[in-house]
Amino acid sequence: MRISPLNLKILAYVLEVEGFNSEAALQRCGIESADDLQEEGAWVPLELFDRLMAAVIEETGDAAFGLVAGKSIALMRYGVLTPLVLATPCLRQMLDDIRRFAVLALERSEVELAESGATARLVVQPAVQNGLSRHFRLEQVATSSIQMLRFAGASHADIHHVTFPHTPSPEHEQRYAATFGQRLSFGQKECAITFNASLLDTKLPTHDPVAYVAAKTRADSLLAAMKAGSDMANTVRAWLLSAFPKQPTVAETAEHLGLSERSFRRHLSLLDTTHAELSQECQRLTAQRLLAEGKLPLKQIADALGFSSVHSFHRAFRRWSGLTPSDWRESRGGKPTR
Structure with a gap:
């Protein structure tokens, strides 16, 4: 791995x-x-x-x-998850984003959510278990998980039980109790934190709709870029994104990939897509990211995406989303752009 x-x-x-x-x-x-x-x-x-x-x-x-x-x-300090966590609307969304975007740094998420009626569990499955570092990663991820619950407003009563697979109990058991509370047990089959499920959907006071959408669209863009090269479509997406505001033609993209235009079109056809569809997808993702960030007026966003005018950008964005760029941004809690 x-x-x-x-x-x-x-x-x-x-x-x-x-x-x-x-x-x-x-x-x-x-x-x-x-x-x-x-x-x-x-x-x-x-x-x-x-x-x-x-x-x-x-x-x-x-x-x-x-x-x-x-x-x-x-x-x-680092990574794309921090701004998502700080601006997230609720704990459930936070955990869903961690699961979705964990692959930007690891092959899989180390924390999974399981629900059962009025209780929920965070199951911790660290990337490194019992290596040279012993329980280090388990302790780190479990501690971060309990911190997430406290960020969501969890009291001592909301944390029902915390289990660890350690056998025997660690020498620093009292430090575990200071971190996780007194409801601890060791020698269990998994590391899991059982807690009050009502915390999952409680609105967080730190939620910032504009900052959250900006962070999420950036994470989505990075996720798409990371997958570039896994197939032809993702390779083309990465090329088109890097070329903005220029919009490469089919011939230019084929040449960039070292293919004839005919062969390139055939590859895309097998993937059930076209160069035009991929180009528009890249424009849409970048438009949403720039609108969510709220730093540029519509004219500059239109220029950055290669549109000839704000009017053509409006028309394209309405076709993609059913909303004008300003309405789309307002619907996510931002101020209208000019």
Whole structure:
């Protein structure tokens, strides 16, 4: 399994924020500095992440540093999930976004929601289990999960039970109790946090509709870009997005891909799409992102997307969504653009 180097960069920053030397831990793993870890760089082996977590334990001298890392403010600096979490309308949406966009940094989500009547559970399945770093990742993800519940307004009474698969109980059991509460049990089949399901749909006071839509459309764009190359359609999307405001012709795109125009059209036909449809999809996604961000007037957005006029942009956007650009943005809690 491989993971995004973003995970290592975040962990290095956690060390710095918590008062430790991140370079010493990184160098134990053959990484000179955090500057070598690019957020969107090539993914690295999961074993490297395991080694870094083990190096963090060695550097801090704290076998339970995962409990510290899981609630460090350093987690809020990098990645696309932070702005989503801060602006989300409710806990349910937060968890759904984490599940959907986790693949931007990992092969799968490490937290899954399960519901049963008036109770719900967060099941924690860390990417690294019982490696060199022992329970580090489990502690980190479980702590972050309990922090999410508290962000959603959970009281001690709302947390019904927390289970861990540790056998025997960890030596630092009291620190677990300080983090998760007294309703703990070890030696269970899974790590799970059972809580009051009514928290899921309680509106969060920090919800910002405009910021949320902007963060989500950015995450959607990154997700689409990440999948580029998995098939011809995604490869074309990435090319078209990178070309804005220019709108490449079919011939230009075919040449970029090293194909004849006839062969290129045949490939797209097999995927049940066309160059024009992919071009319009890219325009729509970018238009929604720019409208949600609210930084540019309509004229500049139209220019950035390659439209000849604001009028043609209005017409196209109404065809895509049934709304004018201004109405679409207002419907998501933003102010009308001019």
